Amino acid sequence: MKKTSLKDIASQLGVSPTLVSFVLNDRGDEKGVSKETQKRVKTLARKLNFKPNVLARSLRTGSSKTIGLIIADISNNFYAVIAKSIEDQASLYGYNVIFMNSEEDSVKERKMVDLLIDRGVDGLIIASTSHGREDMRKLRDSKIPFVLIDRYIPGVKTSYVIVDNYQGAFDMTNHLLSTGKSKVALLYVTPSHLTTMKSRILGYKDALRKHGVAVNKRLIREIRHDEISEKMALELKELVLEENIQSIFFLNNKLATAGLELLNKFDLRIPQDISIAAFDDIDLFRFSYPTITSVIQPKVKIGEKAFEILFEKIKGGESTSEVRQIVLPVELAVRDSCGSNMAKRLSGL
Amino acid sequence: MKKTSLKDIASQLGVSPTLVSFVLNDRGDEKGVSKETQKRVKTLARKLNFKPNVLARSLRTGSSKTIGLIIADISNNFYAVIAKSIEDQASLYGYNVIFMNSEEDSVKERKMVDLLIDRGVDGLIIASTSHGREDMRKLRDSKIPFVLIDRYIPGVKTSYVIVDNYQGAFDMTNHLLSTGKSKVALLYVTPSHLTTMKSRILGYKDALRKHGVAVNKRLIREIRHDEISEKMALELKELVLEENIQSIFFLNNKLATAGLELLNKFDLRIPQDISIAAFDDIDLFRFSYPTITSVIQPKVKIGEKAFEILFEKIKGGESTSEVRQIVLPVELAVRDSCGSNMAKRLSGL
DNA sequence: CTGAAAGCGCTTACAG
DNA sequence: CTGAAAGCGCTTACAG
Numbered sequence: 001m002k003k004t005s006l007k008d009i010a011s012q013l014g015v016s017p018t019l020v021s022f023v024l025n026d027r028g029d030e031k032g033v034s035k036e037t038q039k040r041v042k043t044l045a046r047k048l049n050f051k052p053n054v055l056a057r058s059l060r061t062g063s064s065k066t067i068g069l070i071i072a073d074i075s076n077n078f079y080a081v082i083a084k085s086i087e088d089q090a091s092l093y094g095y096n097v098i099f100m101n102s103e104e105d106s107v108k109e110r111k112m113v114d115l116l117i118d119r120g121v122d123g124l125i126i127a128s129t130s131h132g133r134e135d136m137r138k139l140r141d142s143k144i145p146f147v148l149i150d151r152y153i154p155g156v157k158t159s160y161v162i163v164d165n166y167q168g169a170f171d172m173t174n175h176l177l178s179t180g181k182s183k184v185a186l187l188y189v190t191p192s193h194l195t196t197m198k199s200r201i202l203g204y205k206d207a208l209r210k211h212g213v214a215v216n217k218r219l220i221r222e223i224r225h226d227e228i229s230e231k232m233a234l235e236l237k238e239l240v241l242e243e244n245i246q247s248i249f250f251l252n253n254k255l256a257t258a259g260l261e262l263l264n265k266f267d268l269r270i271p272q273d274i275s276i277a278a279f280d281d282i283d284l285f286r287f288s289y290p291t292i293t294s295v296i297q298p299k300v301k302i303g304e305k306a307f308e309i310l311f312e313k314i315k316g317g318e319s320t321s322e323v324r325q326i327v328l329p330v331e332l333a334v335r336d337s338c339g340s341n342m343a344k345r346l347s348g349l
Numbered sequence: 350m351k352k353t354s355l356k357d358i359a360s361q362l363g364v365s366p367t368l369v370s371f372v373l374n375d376r377g378d379e380k381g382v383s384k385e386t387q388k389r390v391k392t393l394a395r396k397l398n399f400k401p402n403v404l405a406r407s408l409r410t411g412s413s414k415t416i417g418l419i420i421a422d423i424s425n426n427f428y429a430v431i432a433k434s435i436e437d438q439a440s441l442y443g444y445n446v447i448f449m450n451s452e453e454d455s456v457k458e459r460k461m462v463d464l465l466i467d468r469g470v471d472g473l474i475i476a477s478t479s480h481g482r483e484d485m486r487k488l489r490d491s492k493i494p495f496v497l498i499d500r501y502i503p504g505v506k507t508s509y510v511i512v513d514n515y516q517g518a519f520d521m522t523n524h525l526l527s528t529g530k531s532k533v534a535l536l537y538v539t540p541s542h543l544t545t546m547k548s549r550i551l552g553y554k555d556a557l558r559k560h561g562v563a564v565n566k567r568l569i570r571e572i573r574h575d576e577i578s579e580k581m582a583l584e585l586k587e588l589v590l591e592e593n594i595q596s597i598f599f600l601n602n603k604l605a606t607a608g609l610e611l612l613n614k615f616d617l618r619i620p621q622d623i624s625i626a627a628f629d630d631i632d633l634f635r636f637s638y639p640t641i642t643s644v645i646q647p648k649v650k651i652g653e654k655a656f657e658i659l660f661e662k663i664k665g666g667e668s669t670s671e672v673r674q675i676v677l678p679v680e681l682a683v684r685d686s687c688g689s690n691m692a693k694r695l696s697g698l
Numbered sequence: 699c700t701g702a703a704a705g706c707g708c709t710t711a712c713a714g
Numbered sequence: 715c716t717g718a719a720a721g722c723g724c725t726t727a728c729a730g
Contacts, residue, residue: 018726033699283633366709405706408724
């Protein structure tokens, strides 16, 4: 059976498609359609199981009620939770979300942005791996509302929702130092322009300085995001054997997970031999042995805020070109991997 | 600047939109457009940064190059990995994916199916929580290709990609019994019509019988999927205190995670006091203390196969109404939570 | 109170 | 080799 269209209803009722359209879009009263007629239209529409063709409507109105979501990798819990939160929120407002995985590839990301725009999305939420200005300028020129999450582009005025990376890293480094282990190594991932990593590194350095500890560049290591499993062992060996570090701060959950696995394999005791901490909390850190001290990011909130702002922009039209920049606070989850907590628990026994 | 359309190019070149359309869809040769003209069209299109309006094309052709994905919850790693795999595959073929979280709510799911169809998706991949026949009949009537993943609807002929739930549960129960702990409790989640759970329960029962162990209904407990954290403690207490169980087989990763947390809290030693095992492997199980023995599901493969089949159906049109039913094999990851492995390792010291 | 008509931007039979 | 025209299914100014 063919799908019923506006015309079908109109012809069966002997009225015009125009009228049917008005009634079905709840503009019947406004347009002064008689209650009687409205009821007839609605009844028949229901009976025929009429569903407006969303494509046709979008083509005509220019609004697709769809937003695009570009993240690095949906299988990373960080993005998965954010994606869930965005979809939940979007569906509340009748919006659907198309998602894509950029895999931290800025070329891919650019293509995805174009693809999504071609699809007629009303707005975009992007955890951008883009290097910047150029892409953002194009985006702004396209007049399509968008909000960045997790990372922002320095020097470019765009709306974003991020977390307080600096403070989180600062606090965590403080915590590490407070346990007396002043040789703190830092591991972060590239692409190196990621603002998340930059802010966290800064927080780490400032915390060291505050404690009068000189920043030692040899203790700061980078690993490409797609080579974590290959390169982690090497870095760890150097840090442990050559630099005699006392603790490691992993700047994302993947690094920490890979690091933990290896440290266990090396038979290094955590936290006795070495303390570790992570940025971004995942379930695993509450269950691992030992449990991992980490910086908790408000993932659900990130998604909610991002959609909220995007929605405002979509509704507001050109007028709402106002730039909204949200920095959400983070929290420390102190567990056993840095010693302080375990020592406390043991002394309580 | 306004987006350029076919017409813009046509008028600037003094040709018809028809011709431009032919050329840009690489049907120039077929239609016998002169090489010369083709080049002019393509050059201008590139210069004007022409992007065909996907909506208009979809409206006209009836193909949107979009598929819909309905899963229970993208923040569950099981679905996230599958979703990643589907999107990877889809983008290879120029398809985009709209995803929705049904949260195991069959009413929501039904609405989502309608929504997605209204959006003009070319096909659907669904981890269905539906009770069945009625919904599937509607889906089939809508003539839109779809493939089920993870669960199927018993007695309804549809294409699906699932795993060998029966065998996985059978093997795992065998393994549990082989360690000498014959009082094996089983925890599963409702909605109770989920075929995954049913097959796993069957596998468990058959394994018991094979070992001459009577199935004890008191050892089989169900928990609503959205009440796991609230109800787990109660069930566990009863099982441990009243039933004196020796091991627990958790039928999904959420149950196992919640169970592990509580068992640790109760200060029960795993596996000395109690063995545990899980269906569906997640990272956490390799890091927890002890590591958790689990059934590994080929998640990436599920996604790939599902898209592959869906794609065939989309391409094949009505003719490919062939029903494809794929049951992927699972694997056991034997770790420390059931004793056998740990004992082996210790004896090796 | 209601309708005829244009148009969103494509594609595709049809005609020459 | 190329073009005029219809049509996908809506919405919306315009007219009466």
